[in-house]
Amino acid sequence: MNPQTLDMFAGVVNDIANGPRVGSFQGLTADLLRRLSEKGLTLEQCADRRMLARSRSTLEGRCREFGIRFPDYTPSNMRKHVQFIPTGDYLELTGPEVDAVAGILGIVTMTRDCVPFCSIPAHGFDDAKVALRAAGYEAKKGMAPKKPKAAANG
Helix, strand or coil, rough: CCHHHHHHHHHHHHHHHCCEEEHHHHHHHHHHHHHHHHHHCCCCCCCCCHHHCCCHHHHHHHHHHCCCCCCCCHHHHCEEEEEEEEEEEEEECCCCCCHHHHHHCCCCCCCCCCEEEEEEEEEHHHHHHHHHHHCCCCEEEEECCCCCCCCCCC
8 A cells, every 4th residue: 555545544544533423333434435535535546445445343453553543433232222211292211321311411310209310302302312322322212101901891
């Protein structure tokens, strides 16, 4: 690989590593390719195509080989998952992550029956999901609790 290509690659990867946290490996790859193309580098100019392979281990290995810090990202399956339960016009979260999530979202933790919980308006879930993803959480909407069935006449 020629030194100019390696310098471009190292510069782009270091820019990404020193920037905001990348949410997914696909996002990392897309950002890497976009920034390389902005610098004028095409895939044909790369002497070693493995440098841009869509394999995390390959890309991380190439960075390690050339002493480049690999950008931080957390795959979805390794993030902490939190589930909000619909209650009327609000979504409630209970469990061990309540205090951390409330701190990230800037909301107050309340207590009901000695159990801490926090709630957000249902229309604000999309913004909360983005904020939590940036903090390393994966947020989902759960199902509302089922109401008991009426006893059958019989």
